[in-house]
Each structure stands twice: as C-alpha cells, then as structure tokens.
Amino acid sequence: MSVPSETIKSLVKAAAEQVIASAPELTSLDQAIGDGDHGTNMKRGCEAVLGKLDAISAQPLDEALKMIGKTLVMTVGGASGPLYGSFFLAAGEALSHDKNLPEDLADVFGSAVNAVSARGRSQVGEKTMLDVLVPVLETLKTAAGQPDLIARVRTTATEAVERTAPMQATKGRASFLGARSVGHVDPGARSTCVLVQAVCAGLEA
Ligand code: ADP
Ligand code: MG
Ligand code: MG
Numbered sequence: 001m002s003v004p005s006e007t008i009k010s011l012v013k014a015a016a017e018q019v020i021a022s023a024p025e026l027t028s029l030d031q032a033i034g035d036g037d038h039g040t041n042m043k044r045g046c047e048a049v050l051g052k053l054d055a056i057s058a059q060p061l062d063e064a065l066k067m068i069g070k071t072l073v074m075t076v077g078g079a080s081g082p083l084y085g086s087f088f089l090a091a092g093e094a095l096s097h098d099k100n101l102p103e104d105l106a107d108v109f110g111s112a113v114n115a116v117s118a119r120g121r122s123q124v125g126e127k128t129m130l131d132v133l134v135p136v137l138e139t140l141k142t143a144a145g146q147p148d149l150i151a152r153v154r155t156t157a158t159e160a161v162e163r164t165a166p167m168q169a170t171k172g173r174a175s176f177l178g179a180r181s182v183g184h185v186d187p188g189a190r191s192t193c194v195l196v197q198a199v200c201a202g203l204e205a
Contacts, residue, residue, distance in 0.1 A: 002060060002061070003060075003061045003101065005057050005058060006057075008056070008057040008059075008061060008064050009053060009054075009056075009057035010202055011198075011199055011202040011203070012049065012053060012056060012057065012064070012068065013050065013053060014198045014199075014201065014202045015046075015194075015195050015198040015199055015202070016046035016047075016049045016050050016053075017046075017050070017198075018194050018195070018197070018198035019042050019043070019046045019191060019194050019195060019198075020042075020043050020046050020047065022039070022042075022190070022191070022194045023039035023040065023042060023043040024039055025039070025190065026038045026039035026042055026187050026190060026191050026194075027039030027040060027187075029184065029185055029186070029187035029190055030187040032184045033169065033173070033174040033177055033180075033181045033184045033186070033187070034172070034173040034174055034187060035173055037077075037078060038078070038080060038187040038188065038191065039187075041076045041077050041078045041080055041081065042076060042080065042191050044075050044076060044077070045071065045072045045075045045076035045081065045084070048071050048072075048074070048075040049068055049071050049072070052067065052071060055067070056068060056071075061092075061095060061101070062092045062093075062095035062096040063092065063096075064092070065088045065089070065091045065092030065095065066088070066089055066092035066093070066096075067092075068088045068092075069084075069085045069086070069087070069088030069089035069090075069091075069092060070085065070089070072084045072085045072088060073085030073086075073089075079120070079172050079173070079188075080129070080188050080191070082119055083116050083119055083120050083129065083188075084129075086112075086115040086116055086118075086119040087112045087113070087115060087116050087133075088112070089115070090111050090112045090114070090115030091108055091109070091111065091112040093111070094107065094108040094111035094112070095108055099111075105140055105144070106137065106140040106141045106144055109136070109137050109140050110137055110140075110141075112133075113130070113133045113134060113137050116129065116130060116133060117130060120171060120172075121171075122171040122172075125167065126167070126169065126170045126171040126175075127164050127167040127168065127169035127170070127171070127172075127174060127181060127186045127189075128169070128171050128172060128186060128188055128189065129186070129188035129189055129191070129192040131160055131161075131163065131164050131167065131186065131189050132157055132160045132161055132164075132189045132192040132193050132196065133192055135156050135157070135159075135160040136153055136156055136157055136160070136196055138156075139152050139153050139156040140153065150200045150203055150204055153196065153200055154196070154197060154200045157192070157193045157196040157197060157200075158193060158197075160189065160193070161185055161186075161189050161190055161193045162185065164185050164186040164189045165182075165183060165184060165185050166182060166183070167181075167182070167186075168181055168182050169181040169186070172188070174186065
C-alpha cells in the first residue's frame with residue numbers, strides 16, 4: 001500500500017507541531033535531570049522538518065522517513081538527535097527493503113527501535129526514550145490487526161512515560177545523577193510519547 005502524500009504531510013506536520021508545542025515541558029523535564037536543552041533541541045529539529053514539509057511529503061514514505069531522519073541528525077544535536085535520526089532512517093530503510101504497511105508495521109517499528117538501541121548502546125529499563133519505544137513495539141506486536149490498536153498504543157505510551165519516573169538512569173546525562181535521577185520523568189521518553197500520540201491522533205482523525 002502506498003501512503004498518500006497528503007497523509008504523510010498531515011501526520012508529519014501534526015507530529016512536528018505537537019513537539020514544538022511541548023518544548024517548554026521537555027525543557028523543564030531536562031532541567032531536572034539533564035542540561036535543560038531537550039525542548040530547544042527538538043523544537044529546532046521539528047522546525048527544520050516543517051521547513052522541508054513539501055519536499056518530504058512529495059517522496060514515497062520510505063524516502064520521506066529517511067529525509068526526516070537526516071534532517072533530525074543535522075539539526076537536533078545532543079544525544080537525542082542521532083538517536084531520533086537513527087530511528088527514522090532505519091524505519092525508512094526497512095520500508096525500502098520489502099517491508100510493507102500496514103502488515104509489517106511492527107517489523108518496521110522494530111527495526112527502528114533496534115537502531116536506537118544500537119546507536120545508544122542502550123536497553124529498555126535505563127530511563128530513556130527506549131522505555132516508551134519498546135512497550136509501544138510490544139503493543140504493535142500483540143495488538144496487530146485489532147480494531148483498538150491505536151487506542152492501545154496511546155495508552156501504552158502514556159503509561160510507559162510515567163513508569164520512567166521511578167527508574168534510575170544508566171544512560172545519557174541523567175545517569176551522571178545516579179540515584180538523584182529517580183523521581184523524574186525522562187525527557188526523551190516524553191518527547192517520544194508526544195510523537196506517538198500525535199501520529200495516533202492523526203491516524204484516528
Ligand atoms: P543531551 O542529553 O545531549 O542534552 P537531549 O537533552 O536532547 O540531549 O536528549 C536527552 C534524551 O536522550 C534523554 O532524556 C534520553 O531519553 C535520550 N538518551 C540519551 N542517551 C541515550 C541512550 N544512550 N539511549 C537512548 N536514549 C538516550
Ligand atoms: Mg539535554
Ligand atoms: Mg545537551
């Protein structure tokens with residue numbers, strides 16, 4: 001199935017705008033356990049994506065995802081830029097190599113999550129964006145093809161973010177705080193949730 005250009009455009013636009021709107025919250029979360037730039041990093045990257053929205057959405061989905069990934073790598077910076085970049089590049093690569101939507105959604109998402117884990121040398125449970133990505137992947141696998149898939153993904157993402165609060169960070173800047181990272185939601189987990197919720201809302205509309 002090829003995804004219509006208008007669909008790509010509206011989903012990318014909604015996701016980027018939601019992250020930009022969340023920048024103050026992302027920054028304040030990163031002020032608690034990092035260096036306070038996650039909101040500005042993500043806002044810069046999403047503004048760059050919005051600036052290329054016409055070019056991105058003129059591509060087939062695999063190329064559009066790769067273009068998003070390259071743009072984020074070049075503009076977000078910090079730890080999160082290369083990680084989000086890897087996610088979208090790997091998703092695009094998976095779609096270029098005989099994976100199709102919607103039937104291979106969990107496979108494609110899984111390739112993207114693996115790319116984050118490889119790039120970050122990180123696993124679930126280390127208080128990072130993977131603590132939202134991995135539970136969402138699990139729901140995509142277990143609820144594949146079910147009518148309430150999107151609703152379940154949304155619930156999973158929201159609950160997964162909250163579960164990062166009691167975790168102690170062992171990757172990224174928050175790990176420098178040791179036990180003092182406990183009690184705060186991870187900023188990258190929150191930005192991942194914002195992206196997931198925006199895409200889900202766009203698909204439900
Ligand atoms: P920086 O920490 O370099 O300032 P950001 O503030 O933009 O970068 O992003 C921080 C977020 O990146 C963290 O909240 C975490 O979710 C994510 N992150 C950091 N290191 C890793 C890693 N090794 N693996 C997965 N995610 C990571
Ligand atoms: Mg930071
Ligand atoms: Mg930084």
